[in-house]
Amino acid sequence: MTPTLSLKDIRKSFGGVTAIQNFSLDLFPGEIVALVGDNGAGKSTLIKIVSGVHLPTSGDIALDGESVSFSDASAARSHGIEVVYQDLALADEQPVYMNMFLGRELTRKLFGLLDKGKMREETQSLVDQLDVRIPSASSTIRDLSGGQRQGIAIARATHWASKLILLDEPTAALGVAETEKVEELVASLKERNLAILIISHSLDQVFRLSDRICVLRRGEQIGVKKTADTDKNEIIAMITGVHNQ
Amino acid sequence: MTKPINAIKSLDLQRSVIYFGFLGIFLFFAVILYDDGFLTSRNLTNIVLQTAPATIMAIGLVFALSAGEIDLSFGSIVAVSALSAAMAMQSGPMMLGVAAGLGAGILIGAFNGVLVAYLRLPSFLVTLATMGLFAGVARTMTDLRSISVLNDTFAGIFGSGKLFGVPSLVIWTIIAVVIGHITYRNTRFGAHVLAVGDNARAAQVSGIKVPRVRLMVLMLCGATAGLAGLLYAGRLQAAKYTLGESDLMTVIAAVIVGGTALNGGKGSIIGALLGSLMMGMLNNGLILMGLQVSDQMIVRGLIILLAVAISLRDVRR
Ligand SMILES: Nc1ncnc2c1ncn2[C@@H]1O[C@H](COP(=O)(O)OP(=O)(O)OP(=O)(O)O)[C@@H](O)[C@H]1O
Numbered sequence A: 001m002t003p004t005l006s007l008k009d010i011r012k013s014f015g016g017v018t019a020i021q022n023f024s025l026d027l028f029p030g031e032i033v034a035l036v037g038d039n040g041a042g043k044s045t046l047i048k049i050v051s052g053v054h055l056p057t058s059g060d061i062a063l064d065g066e067s068v069s070f071s072d073a074s075a076a077r078s079h080g081i082e083v084v085y086q087d088l089a090l091a092d093e094q095p096v097y098m099n100m101f102l103g104r105e106l107t108r109k110l111f112g113l114l115d116k117g118k119m120r121e122e123t124q125s126l127v128d129q130l131d132v133r134i135p136s137a138s139s140t141i142r143d144l145s146g147g148q149r150q151g152i153a154i155a156r157a158t159h160w161a162s163k164l165i166l167l168d169e170p171t172a173a174l175g176v177a178e179t180e181k182v183e184e185l186v187a188s189l190k191e192r193n194l195a196i197l198i199i200s201h202s203l204d205q206v207f208r209l210s211d212r213i214c215v216l217r218r219g220e221q222i223g224v225k226k227t228a229d230t231d232k233n234e235i236i237a238m239i240t241g242v243h244n245q
Numbered sequence B: 001m002t003k004p005i006n007a008i009k010s011l012d013l014q015r016s017v018i019y020f021g022f023l024g025i026f027l028f029f030a031v032i033l034y035d036d037g038f039l040t041s042r043n044l045t046n047i048v049l050q051t052a053p054a055t056i057m058a059i060g061l062v063f064a065l066s067a068g069e070i071d072l073s074f075g076s077i078v079a080v081s082a083l084s085a086a087m088a089m090q091s092g093p094m095m096l097g098v099a100a101g102l103g104a105g106i107l108i109g110a111f112n113g114v115l116v117a118y119l120r121l122p123s124f125l126v127t128l129a130t131m132g133l134f135a136g137v138a139r140t141m142t143d144l145r146s147i148s149v150l151n152d153t154f155a156g157i158f159g160s161g162k163l164f165g166v167p168s169l170v171i172w173t174i175i176a177v178v179i180g181h182i183t184y185r186n187t188r189f190g191a192h193v194l195a196v197g198d199n200a201r202a203a204q205v206s207g208i209k210v211p212r213v214r215l216m217v218l219m220l221c222g223a224t225a226g227l228a229g230l231l232y233a234g235r236l237q238a239a240k241y242t243l244g245e246s247d248l249m250t251v252i253a254a255v256i257v258g259g260t261a262l263n264g265g266k267g268s269i270i271g272a273l274l275g276s277l278m279m280g281m282l283n284n285g286l287i288l289m290g291l292q293v294s295d296q297m298i299v300r301g302l303i304i305l306l307a308v309a310i311s312l313r314d315v316r317r
């Protein structure tokens, strides 16, 4: 099977600082890979490389076997890659449906005016489908809870992604119940045959969700393990570099 | 029982303050100035005519503020545009004057816009500087002299003319408000303006060309100020460097009172229209009340302060 995303020998340095090096990973459709590592390990940098925010200093990126290079975030998006950013990238004063269609608003044929009705409808059916419970598609983002916002950001990514979704600490700011809800949501994306790369600092979450775990330490790729074949102690040892068996 | 309470709770104070303020001031003057002719259709029409330039500039400012920018230079643009139009029409045809007036406005707006959008200088400082710069330019254009506009067609279309009995300034106001409102609420450009002012980074990662939006809103401010300059020149049949000088406070107050957020992402064209009419009523009413100019200024300042304080209450919580 061709991997959805294939990274080979990715390296990125900022001036003298090497944020990531020798990174290689294949990500398959319907697979969830967790990216773990301490603060500053290079996780966000890696996501930014895949999403077109940063160009890698060297290395190859391939999508469905075809080599690609993204000049900016829009270029990655047009290839079916969506990102759920740590800060969610939602416009707080705008209604849910406008956020769902941010930058890709639907218009009518007549004078190219916005088709708000259709955007509202599609948003409603999408949040219903994903069971994100919000008062309505017209609610203002500012009036929603953290979990609801996270749900909207993920629903938006789901709606537009045709290949790959990247999630940067999607539950960092959430309570227990809301975290559970978001995890359910992420798990359900597998059925859509999307490839998913998720950054998380919660190992419990990583073990609940992922098929494989990829460990980074100070920009080095320490290893990739099948979640079923490893345990927390091993992963912690890989993250910290300390073996305390 | 709970329904009315919920209705009151769900009332967006920021959005509704303008309706109450507008109605309150209208009723106040209608009662105490009844004998002075406040309610006559002639006086009411006059208010609309006098506020036309401010209303049109307010529309540009709604777009700028919604995108998270501000324009302080529009008053100076008015003068430069009016003078450019008047000078062009001294020897040239009307269309040349219109092109010169609008062109000057759009060009100055583009100048502001390029500095803000591509050099990332704060619009507050850029337009504060260009406000002074172009006030100076307006003064040097004619050596402080005023020039008259002798073109009757121009004076009709942009000033005292009528179409089917409706004064042209009223028609300009209606056209500007309708186009402004539809653009703001129902086009992709309007949505992008709001998104940029709300969360520029989110807009950018969503593929919205943020610098272009910033450039466009400042050009739009220049264009509306240019049109306002033409309307002043048309109504007065003359242009002078003092035109637009006193509009800065009025227009900003009209827009803020009309429910547009100072920090972007939220606003209303209809609110700005009502805000502008409210400022016009205030001017008109205070004059009819026989207040001296200095007292008018004080009262107007206090009322604007009050209205702005109420409109912004929500933001500071
Ligand atoms: N734009 C940049 N310029 C310079 N250095 C950068 C830049 N972005 C990241 N870095 C550096 O690269 C390294 C990796 O950062 P990165 O944000 O990828 O870490 P992370 O694994 O996401 O950490 P965290 O868990 O804290 O989010 C850090 O040393 C960081 O300082």
Ligand SMILES: [Mg+2]
Pocket (backbone or CB within 6 Å): A043, A044, A045
């Ligand atoms: Mg990070």
